[in-house]
Amino acid sequence: MTARIAILTGYGINSDIELAHSFNLAGGKAERVHLHDAIDGRIRLEDFDILAIPGGFSFGDHIASGRVFANRLRHKLGDTLLRLREKKTPILGICNGFQVLVKLGLLPGTEPASFTQTCTLTYNDSGRFENRWCHLKAEGNVSSPWLRGVEALYLPVRHGEGKFIPGSDALLAELEKNGQTCLRYCNEDGSEPAKGSAGFPANPNGSTGHVAGLCSKDGLVFGLMPHPEAHVLPTQHPHWQRQGLKAEGDGLRIFRNAVQFVG
Amino acid sequence: MLNRIEVAQKSPSTDSPAQRILKAMREDLGLPADSASLIRVYTLEMDLRPEEVERVAADLFRDPVTETYAINRPLAQDFDWLIEAGFKPGVTDNVGRSAREGVADALGRSLGEDDKVYTSRQVLLRGDLKREQAVRVATALLANPLIETWQVVSRDEWNKAPGIAAQSRKVIVPHTPSVKAIDLPESPQALQKLSDEMLLALTLEEMQAVRAYFARPEVTKAREAKGLPASPTDVELEMIAQTWSEHCKHKIFAAEVDYTDETGKTTLIKSLYKTYVKAATQAVRPNAPWLKSVFTDNAGIIAFAEGWDVAMKAETHNSPSALDPYGGAMTGIVGVNRDILGCGMGCKPIFNTDVFCFASPFYDKAVPEKLHHPKRLMKEVHRGVKDGGNESGIPTVNGSIVFDDRFLGKPLVFCGTGGLIPSEIRGKPSWQKEILPGDRIVMAGGRIGKDGIHGATFSSIALTEASPVSAVQIGDPITQKKMLDFLLEARDLGLFRFVTDNGAGGLSSSLGEMARESGGCELHLDLAPLKYAGLDPWEILVSEAQERMSFAVQPENWEAFRDLAARRDVEVSNLGTFTGSGLFECFYQGKPVCRMDMDFLHDGNPGLRIPARWTPPSHQEPPASVLATRDLKADALELLSALNICSKETWVRQYDHEVQGQSVVKPFMGKENDGPSDAAVIKPLQGRKEGLVVSHGLVPRYSDIDAYHMAAASVDEAVRNAVAVGGEPGKLAALDNFCWPDPVESEATPDGQYKMAQLVRANQALYDICLAYGLPLISGKDSMKNDYGRGASKISVPPTLMVTVVGPIADATKTATIDFKAAGDVVYALGAAKEELGGSEYFAMLHAVGNGVPRTDFAANLALYKRLHAAIGAGLPRSVHDVSDGGLWVALAESAIGGRLGFDVDVARAPVGALDSSSPQDPDLSDAALLFGESQGRFVVTVAPDKALEFEKTLAGSPCARIGTVTGGRNLTVRRGNFVLIDTPLEDAFAKWRRPLDF
Incomplete structure (x- = not known):
């Protein structure tokens, strides 16, 4: 069975086409679904095997990144989202999509799933939007199907509000114990960036614990600030002219993992 | 009913916006403060029960993890100064608009037309500041008084009367719309x-x-x-x-020009556009069958790859950016996006380009009244273009920032956009479109207000508190993004027959042009949706309110068009019908208010006749004694810090340059991702290998000597940049953007004849080089009044031609980047250096202009470009970098920085040429000309030793010489024979180059 992926679009989401392409390259069948068409029932999200919320500037990131889009999902499609969690449908959020999932409360998430926001993503310490490539390391104890076999990634970040802040130290400890802080920024050699501003730009935004991505306790909901869909082709690597063309970009693995998981 | 919600950070650790304000106070205004914090204010004007306000505040406006909020009571405490700023009534408040949607979602009901949300920012400052200093922070940093109101409150004032009252910003226009007949007097x-x-x-x-x-x-x-x-x-x-x-x-x-050249001979030029710009394309066209649509539509269209075409357009938004740098620049970029959306049957914007010209951000003399300091201008223009591009999901792939203190009078803000479109849509060529009598006139997108009526001139008219601000507009990228998504969907469903954008002149311009297609129109102005009541019919017709497109919709498609728009949250209105009557007719509430022959409207202008006289200027050369005693090593390092040469990374990195996933050659490549690319290459078609190169060139300094050579060098630089990354000569297309001071002689412009002659000469060069290179011009624009003030205090921009080049590359992997790749590689200098330091960055550093401006050798350059292209196609070079500002030295240094590798070269081996091409022997160039001269048509190329011979064979016939090697060491070493001219650690060069604009 070919995995069907719903890619949410509309209201300023802007990385939907390349995200759909990435899932297709990974062997899935992606469809872009305008949020309005999902809300008015023209398209049913339950009919898909995977739900993905791409990057962009939904509602201009006004008030706070992802806030207005997250609220619309919660108010208009809340029941559907909870059903998807019950059905164990894998859900992905990238950049703005990650911000949406965190602000919805689906990441890191509660058990059972609810719309309780426990962490946030806020202004980069630099106070700036930046587009730069980052080295990432997957947590050793992660059991998310999205990250199966993934150890290191080189991906671009493109955000102004990517600084991860957990609601409390205790929560962070628990997330770490569960392997939910599944992706972290690191130095090129894999080591941990320095603390504070000395860690910039390896940690591009000042995230607590250098956290770049989170997953739910069951690993099915996965979100990250960096853009795996911006590195599926070898020509997207900023050093391809120096190192030669590789077989594929680092990010493709994530999409293939998900497509194979549901397939 | 008004409710005021304030939101603040719980901890300073998440208040980085306030830290940015502190930094700007310290660095830009010289006003250090101890600390700052930011409070966001949302004023809700709508009927809400107290528990609803509570719900909305908690649900929408504050982040439960990091923020705290208060309703109708102030959060401010413990400050020395409080500054609050918010938009004036009628100014686009994008956050307020999104917040309104969020409120409706939170309440679970739709809101009324008059229910609004207004946003303000409150900054609390702690530190020893006087009132006038706090006011300076308010007006020079936090608010633009043209579009925003502000207030400054001291600790004592606050303690006596704490709190700031909620205020409505509802626009009230106490005016009943009317139409006046205007008697035209005889005198x-x-x-x-x-x-x-x-x-x-x-x-x-x-x-x-x-x-x-x-x-x-x-x-x-x-x-x-x-x-x-x-x-x-x-x-x-x-x-x-x-x-x-x-x-x-x-x-x-379009004017008739009487041009007198330096010999006194006068020629009548019927029209610069027809004689040079259009004629160049016509001459090239037979050899460029890939041209699809030139000069007729909103943008030029060329064939890109089997089944796909590319459109390209570049615009300027100089005057609006001078007044309101943020809004002006943002409307510049989202405006040119609309040109692409409105080109052919509607192209999808796939990349942006941005080129800015400013005075030095370190300008330390008094700034003339009504002008912003160049540093503020630069920050705000950049922020506007960044937000406009980033929020629209269109990558900014190419651009530059050019500095010259004459841009103090008017900054130049060039914004370009490229678009992609299938060659055929529903079986028809997509670049063609038509309108038939009976088609509906449909406006889509934002509503009409007094925005931009009469553009900048209106700003001199006194405004009252409740009167809308009409001089400037702020873009709304999200409204436009929704329209973009809708337009492409409607296009593929075949729901309209014609589309164009609403830019300058609003409906009068878009519909005036569209009505030519069918031969007339009947427009009902009262059917246009308004932001607020009280607009006169003429205001509706000429308003430049943003984010609007005009369509011709087949009558049978109107319902489907309207329904899709509703589902995509895009407002569309049927404003009338296209006709074949030969008349442009408008009605208001059923009565005729405008009836004019289309022929008169479009062809009735009597035209201008302008005199032009060319007298070549003569500048002082830097004295030989000065040149002879310079410390070249010190000069070389200082040159890396010149504003036009140093790294722009801090600014460029804030643009999203990778969204849409197409990038192949990014703005920065190299070992540490900071080597500045000569041009961009993108691969826009998924699963295919074709690339598109995008580059630009401009050298306004050369106009001081001769605008002919300025224009030729600008074109050459754009083409050279394209070739450097892999672009193919003969397959490139160019766009010309002229930005000139007023060239029409008058009391205010006594030197108009000279400026007009500069314009003539620039056009002549454009024609000559386009013919020589087989380079068609596919679109262009001119902005002709870039001056400030009058008389002796007048500041005129240097005449500037910004050239954009685009072209397909058959295989996107057959490309090159500037960074040195490996120690041991052979370093080549391509193209002949001449004694041409006139107008150079080096002379500018010595506060001189000189006279030896670089002259572009069209034939030699084209031959070299073809050979280099063949070499890149064969995969021979490991790095290619064009030589431009700062000459050979700067090109070598940038390539070294890109690869974090040193070099050792001997410039005595570099190819040289005589100024007089008939000269039998090679001239003996000065050290400065060899190192820093800006002779056109040159590159630095590195090649692996085992490919060197093949490379030399490929380049045979063009000036090409081995000048040294890439080293594994850390030093940048330049010799001339036995003399070491420059020897400096890479780290020092990098530091000098990286820092000046890192703020």
């Missing part, structure tokens, strides 16, 4: 006065042509029959003024 003085008073900007000759039209017996008779007055209505006069404006009609480029 020339009175006629000119009328034009001035109505801000029509029409000349006496033009006013007389208008008067003559309305005096025609057949016109008078027809008007009487339809119930229109004999005199023109205000709607008609405004329509004519817009259609005939310099902005829309390009009267200077």
